Amino acid sequence: MTVTGIITALIVGLIIGALGRLVVPGKQNIPLWLTLVVGVVAALLGTVIARATGVADTAGFDWIEFFFQVVLAAIGVALVAGVGGRRRLTR
Numbered sequence: 001m002t003v004t005g006i007i008t009a010l011i012v013g014l015i016i017g018a019l020g021r022l023v024v025p026g027k028q029n030i031p032l033w034l035t036l037v038v039g040v041v042a043a044l045l046g047t048v049i050a051r052a053t054g055v056a057d058t059a060g061f062d063w064i065e066f067f068f069q070v071v072l073a074a075i076g077v078a079l080v081a082g083v084g085g086r087r088r089l090t091r
Helices: 003-023 032-053 063-090
Strands: none
């Protein structure tokens, strides 16, 4: 993977993670770097799922793949925020 590919993956991950945070209701007390990690993982998993279901290669922008990525990011953000919130409550 080239440096450009890594930078592109990080930017896409940040955007997907931010969109995932927007979808989840309420305030999520997770840092930006964790949002980035969740977004990158969600983008990769969303692409894998889209390819497995045969919807990754469409003409134009792949909206279904994007939907998979944002939904997975929202689930990831909710899980991470929930685990972090539970830790704060027990202290």
